[in-house]
Amino acid sequence: MAYLIGIDVGSSSVKAAVLDIETGACVGDAFAPKEELVIESPQAGFAEQDPQTWYDNARIAVREAMTAARITGESVEGIGISYQMHGLVCVDKAKEVLRPAIIWCDSRAVSYGQAAFDAIGGEKCLAHLLNSPGNFTAMKLAWVKENQPEIYAKIDKVMLPGDWLAMKLTGEAQTTASGLSEGIFWDFKNNQICDFLLEQSGFSPDLIPEVVPTFSVQAKLTKKAADDFGLHAGTPVAYRAGDQPNNALSLNVLQPGEIAATAGTSGVVYGVTDQVKYDPQSRVNTFLHVNHTAEAPRLGVLLCINGTGIFNSWTRRMLGGLSYPEMNKLAEAVPVGSEGLTALPFGNGAERVLCNRNPGASMAGLDFNRHGRGHLCRALQEGIVFSFQYGIELMKPLGLDITKIRAGKANMFLSPLFCETLAGVSGAGIELYETDGSLGAARGAGVGAGVYGSLEEAFSSLKQVGTIEPKSGAYSEAYERWKSALHAKLS
Incomplete structure (x- = not known):
């Protein structure tokens, strides 16, 4: 028997599900913590979380889901990740987190989004970004740049929550085009990273991790992560997406x-x-x-x-x-x-x-x-x-x-x-x-790992x-x- 694991990182909890590849049935699931994850608010309108809590609770949820499914790590063919959208995680060259993650419901960057919208021009923003820069990930980075310059100077890569978890599992800093678009880093008109937004905000292109396909063998579990999760070293992380696109995929x-x-x-x-x-x-x-x-x-x-x-x-x-x-x-x-x-x-x-x-x-x-x-x-x-x-x-x-x-x-x-x-x-x-987000992520991993030949097969x-x-x-x-x-x- 062979299985897929989906991990769904929310701001309240982390859920994991085990999908039986042959039957398409969920054979085990779990979530952690049993009480809601802490959201810190050091000032009015701020919302932050320690990314390490996502990893720690993902480990608990995956182990409990595997226990419920009565499977071992050797039978897992791939891992998929769904995650809370629009967050910002900053890491240094050693891949260490530099500050708490600024998560989706944090509103500190609204004025920075408006300033970028005015500076770039509304028509150009909407034609290329299809959105106002608003309070999305790029503008949260603009806040860090202006208000915490000593931290900004140490940033090697900026990531979304799911990118960070994948990096902790595999050691590889990566992202996807879909993820970049949710962070307002994507130029829809030219189908590429938005260079004029980076330039206007003063961001180096080097801050963006390697862009990998949403469905692909993106990277493989390190021995340490495999030991932590009760999985097999070399198991591929083969899918990642924000929670709402992933919810659509799950349906x-x-x-x-x-x-x-x-x-x-x-x-x-x-x-x-x-x-x-x-x-x-x-x-x-x-x-x-x-x-x-x-x-x-x-x-x-x-x-x-x-x-x-x-x-x-x-x-x-x-x-x-x-x-x-x-x-x-x-x-x-x-x-x-x-x-x-x-x-x-x-x-x-x-x-x-x-x-x-x-x-x-x-x-x-x-x-x-x-x-x-x-x-x-x-x-x-x-x-x-x-x-x-x-x-x-x-x-x-x-x-x-x-x-x-x-x-x-x-x-x-x-x-x-x-x-x-x-x-x-x-x-x-x-x-x-x-269905739910963790099961959608598991099916996505099946496509990325080549377990399923197509999306149609994954959802049959x-x-x-x-x-x-x-x-x-x-x-x-x-x-x-x-x-x-x-x-x-x-x-």
């Missing part, structure tokens, strides 16, 4: 027009296109997808709603700790539109989809004589869905005509009402799958576990009322 979302969605603490809709386009207001972001090539462009357009599952969990606490199934049952007893009650879910920081504005969460149309707990439960789910639809409408001009949405059966996609509302307002069918065993088709109803009317409430809030 076999690879071709133009295909859509993946998640609805955890925050919510994401990620669509694949072959058109190099951008939103003039940069309300959605575009990156190279995992299977992009110059000959067959595949770009991922990403919409993020910060206030998704966190709104659901907050409401649950405010209602006295009802279970989510109980909340769903209360919501299902209320008609579409929640009898005029409208919820705006924007209470988890500035929303890029709203041009980085933070209107906060709110309820509109509350009637003390008509509305009860069920109305609150339904309105919050509708509000989250409608925020998805609001973003989906922004994605259409970028070449995404959405007719089907794929999602893992988890988090808010466990709610039939949530799924039915999303299908109803978008007109798209919902397909649910039993992926099983659909549910389908929700659009049904007619009063969704359009409720959505238009929701948009009116949003526009009133923003005016």
Whole structure:
């Protein structure tokens, strides 16, 4: 028997999964730590983590997953890595970390992104980067350069979180084109590292690690890493990708027009296109997808709603700790539109989809004589869905005509009402799958290591576990009322 291992490095935990190559089944998984990883915030708006904790918890998770699967390291054919996007890890010539990683939810670099956007010019930025430099990895490096020059002077290579973990496993500092695009280091127009951004920011090109294909035998485990993880020295690391492109991969979302969605603490809709386009207001972001090539462009357009599952969990606490199934049952007893009650879910920081504005969460149309707990439960789910639809409408001009949405059966996609509302307002069918980021990374490693002859073969065993088709109803009317409430809030 032969197996693949996928590692998914999040900001809350690290998960590992063991995939049986022959059956495509998950035979063991685990996550660590059991409590959430620590995020340090030395100043308001800062968010940092010690990269060593990713390695330490990956080791625990991999060993526990292998124990659950009852396998040994000699039977593992390849390792894939999924990781939290947009982070910055700086290492010196000895490959030692110079400072804590600045992670995705750190907002210190916003002003640096705006300064770069103004200096380069908005039209050039959007035409070449397809995004504003914003608060992405390159601008976090600009912050280090200006505020910690003594550290910046020692930097040999800058990496994304997954690049760093791969380096710890193999000893090789590497990255991918997809990763560089998520860090805003990539020139989409010329299909190369963005030289004018490096020049404007004063970054040496030598800071960028070797660029390797997303699916390939990138490097092999050192003896030390193999001993730490209970694996075999020489096992290839054969795939790496940011968490959202990897989530799309895990759902076999690879071709133009295909859509993946998640609805955890925050919510994401990620669509694949072959058109190099951008939103003039940069309300959605575009990156190279995992299977992009110059000959067959595949770009991922990403919409993020910060206030998704966190709104659901907050409401649950405010209602006295009802279970989510109980909340769903209360919501299902209320008609579409929640009898005029409208919820705006924007209470988890500035929303890029709203041009980085933070209107906060709110309820509109509350009637003390008509509305009860069920109305609150339904309105919050509708509000989250409608925020998805609001973003989906922004994605259409970028070449995404959405007719089907794929999602893992988890988090808010466990709610039939949530799924039915999303299908109803978008007109798209919902397909649910039993998969996650660590399993996607394992399948990706199988392709990179040559275990699978193609992506089609890698996903031939992926099983659909549910389908929700659009049904007619009063969704359009409720959505238009929701948009009116949003526009009133923003005016």
